[in-house]
Amino acid sequence: MLFPTVDFALFFCLVFLGHWVLNHNARAWKAFMIAASYIFYGWWNPRYIFLLAGVTVVAQLAAIVISRQEDQRRRMWAMAIGVAAVIGPLLFFKYYGFFAVNVTNGATALHATLAPPLIQVALPVGVSFYTFMAISYVVDVYRREFPVASWIDTTLYLSFFPHLVAGPIVRPGELIPQLDIQRDPRHLDIVGAGWMILGGLFKKVVIANYLAAAIVDPVFGEPARHGSLEILVAIVAYAVQIYCDFSGYTDIAIGVAKMLGFQFPQNFDRPYSARSVQDFWRRWHMTLSRWLRDYLYIPLGGNRKGTVRTYENLMITMLLGGLWHGAAWHFVVWGGLHGVYLVVGHWKATLRARGVLATPPDTWWTHALQWASTFALVCVGWVFFRADSVGTALSMLGRLVTFQSGPSSLVTVPVLLAIAIGMAVQFVPRAPGAAIRSAVSRLHPVPMGIAAGLALFAITTLGPRGVAPFIYFQF
Numbered sequence: 001m002l003f004p005t006v007d008f009a010l011f012f013c014l015v016f017l018g019h020w021v022l023n024h025n026a027r028a029w030k031a032f033m034i035a036a037s038y039i040f041y042g043w044w045n046p047r048y049i050f051l052l053a054g055v056t057v058v059a060q061l062a063a064i065v066i067s068r069q070e071d072q073r074r075r076m077w078a079m080a081i082g083v084a085a086v087i088g089p090l091l092f093f094k095y096y097g098f099f100a101v102n103v104t105n106g107a108t109a110l111h112a113t114l115a116p117p118l119i120q121v122a123l124p125v126g127v128s129f130y131t132f133m134a135i136s137y138v139v140d141v142y143r144r145e146f147p148v149a150s151w152i153d154t155t156l157y158l159s160f161f162p163h164l165v166a167g168p169i170v171r172p173g174e175l176i177p178q179l180d181i182q183r184d185p186r187h188l189d190i191v192g193a194g195w196m197i198l199g200g201l202f203k204k205v206v207i208a209n210y211l212a213a214a215i216v217d218p219v220f221g222e223p224a225r226h227g228s229l230e231i232l233v234a235i236v237a238y239a240v241q242i243y244c245d246f247s248g249y250t251d252i253a254i255g256v257a258k259m260l261g262f263q264f265p266q267n268f269d270r271p272y273s274a275r276s277v278q279d280f281w282r283r284w285h286m287t288l289s290r291w292l293r294d295y296l297y298i299p300l301g302g303n304r305k306g307t308v309r310t311y312e313n314l315m316i317t318m319l320l321g322g323l324w325h326g327a328a329w330h331f332v333v334w335g336g337l338h339g340v341y342l343v344v345g346h347w348k349a350t351l352r353a354r355g356v357l358a359t360p361p362d363t364w365w366t367h368a369l370q371w372a373s374t375f376a377l378v379c380v381g382w383v384f385f386r387a388d389s390v391g392t393a394l395s396m397l398g399r400l401v402t403f404q405s406g407p408s409s410l411v412t413v414p415v416l417l418a419i420a421i422g423m424a425v426q427f428v429p430r431a432p433g434a435a436i437r438s439a440v441s442r443l444h445p446v447p448m449g450i451a452a453g454l455a456l457f458a459i460t461t462l463g464p465r466g467v468a469p470f471i472y473f474q475f
Helices: 006-021 026-042 048-067 072-109 127-142 151-159 172-180 190-221 228-259 277-283 286-300 307-325 329-353 364-386 390-401 413-424 430-441 445-462
Strands: none
Touching: 006 026, 006 228, 026 048, 026 151, 026 172, 048 072, 048 127, 048 151, 072 127, 127 151, 127 172, 127 286, 151 172, 190 228, 190 390, 190 413, 190 445, 228 364, 228 390, 228 413, 277 286, 277 329, 277 364, 286 307, 307 329, 329 364, 329 390, 364 390
């Protein structure tokens, strides 16, 4: 079920009503929200709900077993087995085909005969997100950072529909304690929720969908038919598209949760205003960045075991982060590129700390140069992320740097305007938006509803026909 659809609007109206009717009865409310979340998830394919339920059961059993172990070694083994069992379905559905194809190709290159059976399975939507949340729960119980929750709380934590299919990745300590708070409808941040939902819809429906249809999909689909100018604009357009698409989804998710009285963690913070790749990853998909840091980079040793190990841990983290996005070599290359960016950034920071490398002057032109170089590096990575193969990405970059001539009919004023709007939101001061929200909050319900209706009408009018799935649904 997609957020910007009539189906979801009707679904949410019913859920919103049931949510507040049952709010006083915790157990009935939780059962209702679980049922609603499973209906939401099973809307694409009812069989997916059995996978979600299976991951939930495994995670809860693992947490219970871990909590009952006093011996640290036994706790560690229980945690390791639990994490392996939780991640097993993800590995099968997402990576088995990739593994089988590459083993067969490798064996063929070595003139050997080895061909694992190739099983074609559809990737269940959202499996990467709720698997990572289940791992967070199991590991946090192991670290004694969070107690074992009840079965009903764990089930709702993993299935809660606003975050279910594309995040944000919510930790158990960020959501489960909220499940037992009796919410007061008089204290809802309706204006804040509406602002997030309408802003997310605008970014997705108007900006992201338009750029995808107008220039990104045609150029990335057949790069050999396009010259350097169209390729350059398409790359920048994709950077804007993926930001507007993914941040638009999480804005809607956060807004929907607010409408129900829940607070989700922020997932984006103007990432294209970053002046280093390190800062970019502090602003882009923030819940995933923190997850990779806390459950992969730090357990590997982080920066505690010397410079070389720090660089190794950064590379391993980003390579696996790239592979998390998709079972294909172009995602691995994307992750590897960002690993190299982070290693070089860490190395330069170390040299500056030792006085070997001078600290750049704190001037506007230095900041502009740092921003431009960071954005360029990120865009190079996006080429590998969006292309269907490493070869296609290299072909696009080759045509770009060799200044290939060609038609530029796709570089239109509306395309450039959409890109400009997508980039401008990275730098616009926050104060005007806060002032508008404050002014809207003082309106009476009727004019407030009229304003929201006009905004929705404008979004549906400006956006192209049809609703494209969110990009991160495939991950």
